[in-house]
Amino acid sequence: MKVAVGQLCSSSNTKNNLRTVYKILNLAIQNQARILFLPEATDYLAQNAKHSLQLSQQVKTAFLTPLVEHIKALNQSTYVSIGIHLPNDTTTKVENVHLLIDPKGTIVSRYQKLHLFDVDVPNGPILKESNSVEAGNTITPPTLIDDVANIGLSICYDIRFPELSLKLRQLGANILTFPSAFTTKTGDAHWEVLSKARALDSQCFVVNAAQCGHHDVGTNEKGDTIERISYGDSIIVDPWGTVLAKAKKFDDKDLSVDDDSDYFEVIYADLDFDQLNKVRTNMPLSQHRRADVFGDL
Numbered sequence: 001m002k003v004a005v006g007q008l009c010s011s012s013n014t015k016n017n018l019r020t021v022y023k024i025l026n027l028a029i030q031n032q033a034r035i036l037f038l039p040e041a042t043d044y045l046a047q048n049a050k051h052s053l054q055l056s057q058q059v060k061t062a063f064l065t066p067l068v069e070h071i072k073a074l075n076q077s078t079y080v081s082i083g084i085h086l087p088n089d090t091t092t093k094v095e096n097v098h099l100l101i102d103p104k105g106t107i108v109s110r111y112q113k114l115h116l117f118d119v120d121v122p123n124g125p126i127l128k129e130s131n132s133v134e135a136g137n138t139i140t141p142p143t144l145i146d147d148v149a150n151i152g153l154s155i156c157y158d159i160r161f162p163e164l165s166l167k168l169r170q171l172g173a174n175i176l177t178f179p180s181a182f183t184t185k186t187g188d189a190h191w192e193v194l195s196k197a198r199a200l201d202s203q204c205f206v207v208n209a210a211q212c213g214h215h216d217v218g219t220n221e222k223g224d225t226i227e228r229i230s231y232g233d234s235i236i237v238d239p240w241g242t243v244l245a246k247a248k249k250f251d252d253k254d255l256s257v258d259d260d261s262d263y264f265e266v267i268y269a270d271l272d273f274d275q276l277n278k279v280r281t282n283m284p285l286s287q288h289r290r291a292d293v294f295g296d297l
Helices: 014-030 049-056 059-074 156-160 162-170 184-202 273-282
Strands: 002-008 035-037 079-087 094-101 107-112 118-120 126-128 143-145 149-153 175-177 205-208 212-219 225-231 235-237 243-246 264-270
Touching (some): 002 205, 002 235, 014 059, 014 264, 035 205, 059 079, 059 094, 094 149, 107 149, 162 175, 184 205, 184 235
Parallel strands (some): 175 205
Antiparallel strands (some): 002 264, 079 094, 094 107, 118 126, 143 149, 212 225
């Protein structure tokens, strides 16, 4: 199965972001990818919690509905995995969700991010995703495509919690995907090693689309530009830990743009499920797990 990963640099302008998604989708279709994976927050990146809540109000009408209608109108055979925001019905926060959309424009799977990135580093950055995001509380069962690819949905910070990946494997997943907007410091230190680790401990393909570059989220009340930078380095890893494809990082001086000044990049890989089954047969980790000691993981 051929898959595509689209890397982009979303701004706070949902219309412009959607335009870039269309371009990436066209390339994925032209290259006959069965599934296109897009990053977390493809719809927008915001300045703060208040800004995010405001932007989320327009996502359904200005981003999601046009996207599913566009996919439907294309009448092709490519699934789309994408991370977006939606308003929460009972709070003043948003939901960070991962959707899987089939070629008919139907949302066939939905996952709400379980683990929120709350970090307060002494003399360093303070990042509180929980200020703006309502955490999910359920695992979404994997979705089967073509009787061969079984996709388990997660989002970004979830990659640091192997129990989620192991549970998805137990539920039948053979592809894990963590659409992300990793910071540059944590990305440089951990992004690739975490992607490989989740592939190795779950014996799944890991397909990770990432935001990349300096995001245009506007200015604050003082007129100062708000700096948001994502690491990039979208990656596809096989169950043996081999990197099948990688995109560029945020500091690559050759980050190209198209005629409309939209940065994006698409990478591809052919996923060999016979090889995956061979890895699982030759090293049957699922049979060797000590459920009597650790539980059903």
